[in-house]
Amino acid sequence: MSKAVVELxxxxxxxxDLCRRNEMLLKKGASPPSFRKTxxxxxxxxxxEGVILxxxxxxxxxxxxxxxxxxxxxxxxPNIYCCGAGTAADTEAxxxxxxxxxxxxxxxxxxxxxxxxxxxxxKSHLFNYQGYVQAALVLGGVDVTGPHxxxxxxxxxxxxxxxxxxxxxxxxxxxxxxxxxxxxxxKEEGINLVCEAICAGIFNDLGSGSNVDICVITKGHKExxxxxxxxxxxxxxxxxxxxxPKKTEVLLTKIVPLREKIEVTEDGxxxxx
Amino acid sequence: xxxxxxKQPENCLLGPESDSQRTLxxxxxxxxVVALKYKDGILMAADMxxxxxxxxxxxxxxxxxxxxxxxxxxxxxxxxxxQEILRYLDDLILYDNMWDDGNSLGPKEVHNYLTRVMYNRxxxxNPLWNSLVLGGVKKGEKYLGTVSMIxxxxxxxxxxxxxxxxxARPILRxxxxxxxxxxxxxxxxxxxxxxxxxxxxSAINKLQIAKITEEGVTISQPYSLKTYWEFSAFANPAQxxxxxx
Numbered sequence: 001m002s003k004a005v006v007e008l009x010x011x012x013x014x015x016x017d018l019c020r021r022n023e024m025l026l027k028k029g030a031s032p033p034s035f036r037k038t039x040x041x042x043x044x045x046x047x048x049e050g051v052i053l054x055x056x057x058x059x060x061x062x063x064x065x066x067x068x069x070x071x072x073x074x075x076x077x078p079n080i081y082c083c084g085a086g087t088a089a090d091t092e093a094x095x096x097x098x099x100x101x102x103x104x105x106x107x108x109x110x111x112x113x114x115x116x117x118x119x120x121x122x123k124s125h126l127f128n129y130q131g132y133v134q135a136a137l138v139l140g141g142v143d144v145t146g147p148h149x150x151x152x153x154x155x156x157x158x159x160x161x162x163x164x165x166x167x168x169x170x171x172x173x174x175x176x177x178x179x180x181x182x183x184x185x186x187k188e189e190g191i192n193l194v195c196e197a198i199c200a201g202i203f204n205d206l207g208s209g210s211n212v213d214i215c216v217i218t219k220g221h222k223e224x225x226x227x228x229x230x231x232x233x234x235x236x237x238x239x240x241x242x243x244x245p246k247k248t249e250v251l252l253t254k255i256v257p258l259r260e261k262i263e264v265t266e267d268g269x270x271x272x273x
Numbered sequence: 274x275x276x277x278x279x280k281q282p283e284n285c286l287l288g289p290e291s292d293s294q295r296t297l298x299x300x301x302x303x304x305x306v307v308a309l310k311y312k313d314g315i316l317m318a319a320d321m322x323x324x325x326x327x328x329x330x331x332x333x334x335x336x337x338x339x340x341x342x343x344x345x346x347x348x349x350x351x352x353x354x355x356q357e358i359l360r361y362l363d364d365l366i367l368y369d370n371m372w373d374d375g376n377s378l379g380p381k382e383v384h385n386y387l388t389r390v391m392y393n394r395x396x397x398x399n400p401l402w403n404s405l406v407l408g409g410v411k412k413g414e415k416y417l418g419t420v421s422m423i424x425x426x427x428x429x430x431x432x433x434x435x436x437x438x439x440x441a442r443p444i445l446r447x448x449x450x451x452x453x454x455x456x457x458x459x460x461x462x463x464x465x466x467x468x469x470x471x472x473x474x475s476a477i478n479k480l481q482i483a484k485i486t487e488e489g490v491t492i493s494q495p496y497s498l499k500t501y502w503e504f505s506a507f508a509n510p511a512q513x514x515x516x517x518x
Contacts, residue, residue: 046506115513115514116513116514116515119514119517120514120516123516145513146513148513148514149506150513150514150517157518158514158516158517158518159510159517159518160506160510160511160512160513160514160517160518161506161507161510162504162505162506162507171436171439171440171443171472172439172440172443174440174468174472175439175440175441175443175444175465175468175472176443176444176447178467178468178471178472179444179464179467179468183504183505196447200443200444200447203443203446204442204443204446
């Protein structure tokens with residue numbers, strides 16, 4: 001009698017087959033690889049004309065800083081940006097994915113994307129994975145219904161707030177916001193407050209550091225200020241020159257300066273398409 | 274047949290009656306204490322709440338007490354252990370007074386005593402579950418130090434315990450400067466306590482501010498801070514997106 005094999009439909013979500021193998025490896029003493037996390041300070045606030053997002057630029061793998069100047073403010077739509085904290089791969093992947101979904105949606109509807117759409121796409125994806133996709137996001141943008149700022153947690157819950165902070169430096173940044181935020185800030189005050197909050201995270205939290213990135217979104221216009229403030233420039237450069245091993249005879253010394261970095265000062269095109 | 278189940282692991286180094294006497298968890302706890310040095314001495318603030326797990330059980334707990342002539346002690350953590358520490362310090366000050374030699378224990382000495390007590394208790398696996406803040410002025414010299422339940426001690430221009438470390442110290446690092454006036458110091462402490470009130474779930478809106486100067490200790494009457502909840506985004510958060518809080 002032939003055995004009928006029923007083809008089960010492919011299961012969604014994660015495949016936990018390797019868990020047993022991992023447990024066995026742990027027992028034998030192999031340590032699991034650490035992920036690259038963005039132990040982070042990310043903030044957002046709503047001001048008079050729109051939304052300002054801010055982030056630090058340090059990415060850590062365990063206790064080592066693996067990227068001193070990474071970009072944590074991700075593009076979602078021309079009028080929506082998203083800051084990400086948590087596992088770097090998860091924040092990158094999830095924001096990229098929703099960004100493409102939003103673009104397809106824009107083509108389909110011939111309309112500007114709304115923040116609520118990005119919010120729903122992100123939260124339903126994260127809920128689906130029950131918190132295993134460790135991405136904590138601050139989503140901000142301005143659409144036809146006005147400026148919006150949302151916090152999205154790894155398990156899929158969301159909050160709508162006038163000011164929000166996330167990441168390991170969120171308490172330091174929140175302390176600054178809670179004491180200095182008021183409604184109706186103008187652009188300069190808003191940027192200063194966001195910068196202060198990120199700096200509080202940079203200097204008081206070990207998981208955050210390096211520079212401050214800022215993104216200002218208003219109706220019909222956005223400004224992506226990469227490295228708006230650089231409070232941690234390198235203080236020491238080694239004065240030693242390159243030394244050859246003792247017995248080498250130096251025949252000719254020729255110093256060629258590296259090409260100068262050309263500054264492209266165009267508004268906001270850096271992140272699009 | 275006789276079955277005896279031993280509660281201790283096989284290689285236990287402690288004595289037979291050990292487990293029943295050691296502190297394993299805190300029960301009634303106080304939340305953060307924040308303190309800073311100002312022109313004339315030390316300013317310290319703490320709220321008056323004693324939590325029993327997640328219940329706010331006691332709302333009239335004084336977590337700051339004067340010690341001797343020159344010091345002020347604030348504590349967070351287990352309230353009963355704080356009361357025990359006060360008893361130890363009482364004995365210490367009494368013993369010092371009995372010498373009657375015109376000299377009295379200053380804040381540095383009390384801080385050192387507390388550090389030794391906390392560290393030795395931790396080494397016996399029976400800690401006093403507190404984070405202490407000790408401030409004082411003696412002969413014009415201001416002193417502000419802290420000791421944790423495992424014996425970590427240091428002194429600084431501004432200190433905080435518990436949640437205060439994460440929420441208040443960034444503010445203090447930015448806004449504190451040498452020779453603050455009394456009013457500025459109080460304003461700065463209130464700023465910190467307000468953020469703690471908003472963001473620490475075990476904080477209550479009933480606090481005391483204590484001041485210690487060369488003249489002595491003054492602990493204020495309990496009072497509450499003004500809070501602001503009228504941001505328009507709080508009014509109808511789901512306006513922009515259904516299902517969001």
